[in-house]
Amino acid sequence: MSVGTPLPHDAAILHVTGAAHYVDDVPVPEGTLSLAFGISSMAHGRITGMELGEVRAAAGTVAVLTASDLPFANDVSPSVHDEPLLADGKVHYLGQPLFLVAADTHLAARKAARLGKIGYEELPAILSIDDALAAGSRFEEGPRVYLKGDVEAALAAAEHVVEGSIEIGAQEHFYLEGHAALALPQDSGDMIVHCSSQHPSEIQHKVADALGVPMHAVQVVVRRMGGGFGGKESQANAVAVACAVAARATGRPCKMRYDRDDDFMITGKRHDFRIDYLAGFDDSGRLAVVDFTQYCRCGWAQDLSLPVADRAMLHADNAYRLPTARITSHRLKTNTQSATAFRGFGGPQGMVGIERVIDHVAHQLGMDPLDVRRINFYAAANKASSGNGTPARNPAEGTPQTTPYHMPVEDFVLHDMVEELEETSDYHARRAAIAEWNSANSVLKKGIALTPVKFGISFTLTHLNQAGALVHVYHDGSIHMNHGGTEMGQGLFQKVAQVAASSFCVPLECVKVTATDTGKVPNTSATAASSGSDINGMAVKAACDQIRERMSAHLAETRQIKPQDVNFRAGRVQAGADEMSFAEAARECYEGRVSLSATGFYQTPRIQWDRIRGKGRPFYYFAYGAAVSEIVLDTLTGENRILRTDILHDAGSSLNPAIDIGQIEGGYVQGAGWLTMEELVWDSNGRLLTHAPSTYKIPACSDRPDVFNVSLWSKGRNAAETIHRSKAVGEPPLMLGISALFALSDAVASCGSAYPALGAPATPERLLNAVNRVRTP
Amino acid sequence: MIHVSTTVNGDAHEFLCDPRETLLDALRDRLELTGAKEGCGTGDCGACTVLLDGRPVCSCLVLAAEAKGREVGTVEGIADGEDLHPLQRKFIEHAALQCGICTPGILVAAKALLERNPDPNETEVRYWLAGNLCRCTGYDKIIRAVLDAAGEMREAT
Ligand code: FES
Ligand code: FES
Numbered sequence: 001m002s003v004g005t006p007l008p009h010d011a012a013i014l015h016v017t018g019a020a021h022y023v024d025d026v027p028v029p030e031g032t033l034s035l036a037f038g039i040s041s042m043a044h045g046r047i048t049g050m051e052l053g054e055v056r057a058a059a060g061t062v063a064v065l066t067a068s069d070l071p072f073a074n075d076v077s078p079s080v081h082d083e084p085l086l087a088d089g090k091v092h093y094l095g096q097p098l099f100l101v102a103a104d105t106h107l108a109a110r111k112a113a114r115l116g117k118i119g120y121e122e123l124p125a126i127l128s129i130d131d132a133l134a135a136g137s138r139f140e141e142g143p144r145v146y147l148k149g150d151v152e153a154a155l156a157a158a159e160h161v162v163e164g165s166i167e168i169g170a171q172e173h174f175y176l177e178g179h180a181a182l183a184l185p186q187d188s189g190d191m192i193v194h195c196s197s198q199h200p201s202e203i204q205h206k207v208a209d210a211l212g213v214p215m216h217a218v219q220v221v222v223r224r225m226g227g228g229f230g231g232k233e234s235q236a237n238a239v240a241v242a243c244a245v246a247a248r249a250t251g252r253p254c255k256m257r258y259d260r261d262d263d264f265m266i267t268g269k270r271h272d273f274r275i276d277y278l279a280g281f282d283d284s285g286r287l288a289v290v291d292f293t294q295y296c297r298c299g300w301a302q303d304l305s306l307p308v309a310d311r312a313m314l315h316a317d318n319a320y321r322l323p324t325a326r327i328t329s330h331r332l333k334t335n336t337q338s339a340t341a342f343r344g345f346g347g348p349q350g351m352v353g354i355e356r357v358i359d360h361v362a363h364q365l366g367m368d369p370l371d372v373r374r375i376n377f378y379a380a381a382n383k384a385s386s387g388n389g390t391p392a393r394n395p396a397e398g399t400p401q402t403t404p405y406h407m408p409v410e411d412f413v414l415h416d417m418v419e420e421l422e423e424t425s426d427y428h429a430r431r432a433a434i435a436e437w438n439s440a441n442s443v444l445k446k447g448i449a450l451t452p453v454k455f456g457i458s459f460t461l462t463h464l465n466q467a468g469a470l471v472h473v474y475h476d477g478s479i480h481m482n483h484g485g486t487e488m489g490q491g492l493f494q495k496v497a498q499v500a501a502s503s504f505c506v507p508l509e510c511v512k513v514t515a516t517d518t519g520k521v522p523n524t525s526a527t528a529a530s531s532g533s534d535i536n537g538m539a540v541k542a543a544c545d546q547i548r549e550r551m552s553a554h555l556a557e558t559r560q561i562k563p564q565d566v567n568f569r570a571g572r573v574q575a576g577a578d579e580m581s582f583a584e585a586a587r588e589c590y591e592g593r594v595s596l597s598a599t600g601f602y603q604t605p606r607i608q609w610d611r612i613r614g615k616g617r618p619f620y621y622f623a624y625g626a627a628v629s630e631i632v633l634d635t636l637t638g639e640n641r642i643l644r645t646d647i648l649h650d651a652g653s654s655l656n657p658a659i660d661i662g663q664i665e666g667g668y669v670q671g672a673g674w675l676t677m678e679e680l681v682w683d684s685n686g687r688l689l690t691h692a693p694s695t696y697k698i699p700a701c702s703d704r705p706d707v708f709n710v711s712l713w714s715k716g717r718n719a720a721e722t723i724h725r726s727k728a729v730g731e732p733p734l735m736l737g738i739s740a741l742f743a744l745s746d747a748v749a750s751c752g753s754a755y756p757a758l759g760a761p762a763t764p765e766r767l768l769n770a771v772n773r774v775r776t777p
Numbered sequence: 778m779i780h781v782s783t784t785v786n787g788d789a790h791e792f793l794c795d796p797r798e799t800l801l802d803a804l805r806d807r808l809e810l811t812g813a814k815e816g817c818g819t820g821d822c823g824a825c826t827v828l829l830d831g832r833p834v835c836s837c838l839v840l841a842a843e844a845k846g847r848e849v850g851t852v853e854g855i856a857d858g859e860d861l862h863p864l865q866r867k868f869i870e871h872a873a874l875q876c877g878i879c880t881p882g883i884l885v886a887a888k889a890l891l892e893r894n895p896d897p898n899e900t901e902v903r904y905w906l907a908g909n910l911c912r913c914t915g916y917d918k919i920i921r922a923v924l925d926a927a928g929e930m931r932e933a934t
């Protein structure tokens with residue numbers, strides 16, 4: 001059975017030989033044009049004139065398009081039609097596409113794009129959270145609020161109160177493959193688009209609107225991406241639509257790829273946040289009430305900011321039962337890149353907020369933060385209850401324990417996981433050794449932190465929780481399959497191939513998954529929200545089950561036996577007294593005129609959610625994990641390194657442990673990078689100064705923890721009925737990186753008596769400032 | 778346009794290129810060797826790493842004209858026909874790749890390391906590869922794969 005086997009990535013051989021094609025590697029037809037955007041050099045203004053004569057006259061230029069050259073929809077927004085492909089009268093951020101150049105070569109297009117002379121009438125730019133609050137610049141009419149209990153009364157009654165604020169920086173996706181697309185005009189006016197997108201159906205929709213044709217006239221193909229991380233959920237729209245409109249205008253194939261600087265300047269990033277908090281608690285560290293105000297900088301267009309900000313609210317409790325809570329969320333509109341999806345989708349920011357509260361409370365009480373964490377955990381899942389069973393009860397209350405959005409928590413497993421991790425990581429002994437080290441050393445200080453993750457799985461927009469698949473069994477026994485998910489390195493294709501191979505009990509080599517194609521599976525959701533293998537795996541299984549049933553019925557009928565007496569095992573089929581290979585069975589069914597092709601469909605059960613009232617069950621289940629990070633900090637320079645990381649993560653019954661462990665390691669490093677070293681800086685004009693790897697630092701090989709122990713939780717099994725009881729693993733591990741931030745906070749705290757109040761990213765500058773703060777009494 | 782004759786992966790090649798064209802563009806666009814990737818174009822990510830007379834270079838920072846009369850080695854030349862190089866096999870075995878777009882550059886750089894130092898320790902591997910960014914894997918399995926391949930290659934000789 002191939003499910004549960006640690007098989008390599010499905011295209012691993014192509015990758016190691018350099019033969020795997022990404023969009024930029026696809027051979028293009030003779031005469032293909034290259035595209036580049038001319039972009040705005042002002043953050044907010046009215047366009048008074050665009051002189052493009054020099055652009056048109058530049059060597060190699062074939063066509064130049066502006067908003068007025070677009071006959072149909074000038075819009076690439078995934079949500080509310082507020083994002084023109086090419087600026088229409090106004091510019092809203094520095095880097096916004098204004099015009100599109102099509103030229104003979106990539107370099108010619110880029111050079112020509114710089115020759116535009118744009119006149120602006122400058123308007124005041126709203127750049128920061130404070131600017132936006134002062135100007136009342138926001139999405140939605142006012143803040144969203146989730147409320148559980150009487151916050152004022154609980155605060156008044158609390159034995160202790162802490163108050164504080166944390167800034168959490170943005171993050172650039174830095175998928176190593178930048179955005180790219182290729183549009184190939186067909187006879188009859190149809191368009192085929194190859195692109196690097198997590199959401200082919202949306203590209204199909206946006207391209208159709210831009211060309212003024214029905215969706216059936218557009219076919220979008222995505223074989224693989226060189227990384228996505230959410231950055232290719234909506235941000236791929238502009239590149240693909242640009243190629244399609246230019247291809248329509250010129251009648252020639254058009255290709256576009258962003259140069260790395262353009263990718264930084266044009267596309268959205270993770271939302272930066274400020275979170276203010278007020279928390280009431282008792283002597284034991286037990287939280288009675290938390291009042292969060294989350295300020296979320298969304299950039300200029302709405303994009304996916306509302307569900308991102310929602311998810312930050314939905315993770316403001318992380319693993320902790322908050323008896324009384326208020327979460328207020330401000331979605332602020334600024335003249336900066338439109339912040340977008342990024343692995344975790346707001347969840348990580350919400351989680352950093354509550355982890356900060358816990359850390360602060362522990363500091364105030366002089367306790368080990370782990371003890372404060374544990375005392376506030378949700379109660380363990382009732383061992384007898386399944387995902388459909390009764391909610392775990394909190395002994396203190398005798399009522400089901402619920403989140404601040406009133407969803408019962410029924411599958412909480414962190415008590416056991418954390419206990420195991422404490423032991424395997426030798427947490428307590430190391431904590432004691434660190435205390436000793438810190439009292440003996442005045443310059444190099446060490447710190448340690450164990451932080452948990454509880455992450456909700458499902459799209460919070462309920463209708464997105466659906467998936468389709470198409471499976472063909474050929475009469476030689478080979479199986480061809482498509483599904484709605486896209487491959488961005490997460491190993492989704494391999495996992496669903498394993499599901500299909502297991503369904504027919506055939507070796508994995510019998511199964512082929514080809515490029516995601518809107519012509520094969522329609523109306524797909526983005527490969528996002530960690531849902532890829534959950535929903536597509538189920539859809540594939542549904543299709544395979546149908547074919548298998550038809551085969552069983554036919555083989556049974558011809559032998560006058562019951563369909564239950566037809567067994568698929570180890571690449572063979574047993575039908576009564578007859579035994580044959582899977583290929584022979586397929587051949588026999590074909591000759592018996594049985595349909596060997598099926599579509600499969602899946603919709604996630606049990607979820608319903610009212611995002612305005614903040615009530616319901618947005619998630620099918622939760623994924624869990626915990627990490628311990630130990631760091632060393634040079635208090636004279638702020639330099640630091642991660643000495644050791646131990647992770648225990650719950651992937652349920654893993655479909656593929658090798659792929660899942662890879663996701664966990666990569667997620668941790670990306671999360672730790674976000675919170676410790678990756679810093680995006682805009683100047684006072686709204687210009688992004690960190691727009692290339694020369695100025696924006698992501699973790700390198702030398703930054704990986706010296707000791708890195710990663711395990712899947714051996715008792716993991718999804719209480720909910722997911723594909724083979726596995727759990728989603730794309731996003732949750734990113735938040736394991738939060739332990740690195742709080743390990744740094746722990747080291748800083750050892751320098752004095754005040755609370756470090758360390759913001760993120762904890763760059764050397766921030767760390768030095770924090771050290772100075774705690775040292776000044 | 779200038780005329781360049783060079784050796785790529787052991788085979789003689791000739792091409793015409795613009796004097797300002799990078800080796801990366803010439804490999805990808807003129808010789809159809811798309812294994813080397815452009816991750817940044819500024820020498821910061823290592824996705825474009827190739828060997829020039831055995832030395833790893835960022836091909837986005839080398840002019841195509843500089844390849845004249847020299848030996849270029851790319852990821853396409855690492856395997857011996859159908860036989861994968863130990864590094865390639867170990868990358869697959871250790872699941873040392875996810876999206877795979879950094880893999881060609883890392884393999885080329887790692888091969889150069891093992892040619893210089895057949896027995897590197899972990900720190901040497903980490904710092905040698907520090908110029909090759911990977912956004913997916915977190916690097917652990919890459920390091921394990923390189924160390925394991927080095928061990929196997931030492932045993933074989
Ligand atoms: S593309 Fe050459 S180093 Fe990044
Ligand atoms: S595997 Fe994706 S960048 Fe390394």
